[in-house]
Amino acid sequence: MNLLPASRLPASRLTAALLTAALGLAALLPGTAFAQGFAAYISPPRFEVQADAGKPLRQVLEIQHVGQQKGNYRVYTADWTFNADNAVSFSTELAPDSCRPWVALERRELSIEPGARYRFRFEISPPAGTPPRECRFALMVEGLDPAKVQGAISFPVGGRIGVIVYAAIGGAAPQLAISTLQVSPVNGQPTATLDVRNTGNAHGRLEGFVNGTDAAGARFEMAPADLPILPGETRRIALIPVAENGQTVPDIRFPLQVKGSLEWGANRLPLDARFAP
Structure with a gap:
């Protein structure tokens, strides 16, 4: 056909x-x-x-x-x-x-x-x-x-x-880097966010999990929003607490300390940062 x-x-x-x-x-x-x-x-x-x-x-x-x-x-x-x-x-x-x-x-x-x-x-x-x-x-x-x-x-x-x-x-690929960190409103709630720059010639996505500890001592895993970062752009990506076993997403009390590594493809982006409004 x-x-x-x-x-x-x-x-x-x-x-x-x-x-x-x-x-x-x-x-x-x-x-x-x-x-x-x-x-x-x-x-x-x-x-x-x-x-x-x-x-x-x-x-x-x-x-x-x-x-x-x-x-x-x-x-x-x-x-x-x-x-x-x-x-x-x-x-x-x-x-x-x-x-x-x-x-x-x-x-x-x-x-x-x-x-x-x-x-x-x-x-x-x-x-x-x-x-x-x-x-x-x-x-x-x-x-x-x-x-x-x-x-x-x-x-x-x-x-x-x-x-x-x-x-x-022809082997086009992304090249991602975190440029800035901040707390931004997402759906009306203060949220830890990353500005991610893509200097490559293909889109990329952040993946993986990091550990968060908030001002009340609560600990939880966090993951980046599954959004594409297109070539030549900087995209603001939210770090979202991961709800376990169908539980509701926990509220975060800032300041928030985040440690771990995020990934894109076979590459890692270490993250050790404090987020405060």
């Missing part, structure tokens, strides 16, 4: 503004979307793959339709930006230096029976001679079925979800 150049697909009708906002962070985290006119599990939640210039790389996205009626979907690509407030913005307009022209999709639209799964193929073909860089784009899965709301009044409601694809070409 021939794949279709993604750059030739028609621009989507971006009809579900509220759902799109709610699904912005879901594009970077595990992907599941439910809405009137749209009910699907998307797997995997994101792609992080290695690619070589001049060689096509084929991948598969699985879509499971969980609605009670046959589901109709449109699949297309989009460029995206990750804003300072950690919200994701999608655009069907080609961004400068977009790699979406390298992407081919299996088809434009598909129908899936209730409870069925569809393995959707796409291909990334970096041109020969492409220097090391990261190709980033979103695969958008949009529901096409209208839904009735508010009694007998019918509105076209098209939910959508974006699956982010990161393809590191």
Whole structure:
């Protein structure tokens, strides 16, 4: 089966503004979307793959339709930006230096029976001679079925979800370093945060656990928020207490002392710091 150049697909009708906002962070985290006119599990939640210039790389996205009626979907690509407030913005307009022209999709639209799964193929073909860089784009899965709301009044409601694809070409890799430490408000609560700079040519993520001790002597493990740090940017990453055995996340009484090492890939970032508002 021939794949279709993604750059030739028609621009989507971006009809579900509220759902799109709610699904912005879901594009970077595990992907599941439910809405009137749209009910699907998307797997995997994101792609992080290695690619070589001049060689096509084929991948598969699985879509499971969980609605009670046959589901109709449109699949297309989009460029995206990750804003300072950690919200994701999608655009069907080609961004400068977009790699979406390298992407081919299996088809434009598909129908899936209730409870069925569809393995959707796409291909990334970096041109020969492409220097090391990261190709980033979103695969958008949009529901096409209208839904009735508010009694007998019918509105076209098209939910959508974006699956982010990161393809590191020619060995592109991140280079992360902690620049500053501070206490910042996160969801209205004072939170230990790290400003992390990426001077590499691919995105990276902080991982691992560190030990925290607060002013009351409470001890707990902490982990960095699972957010991407894109090349050339500095991202504020929260250190979050880890709740054990389903317990609620403990409240922190500052000042907070944190010790341990965080990781990105095979690299370690030692951390021995005091956080105070």
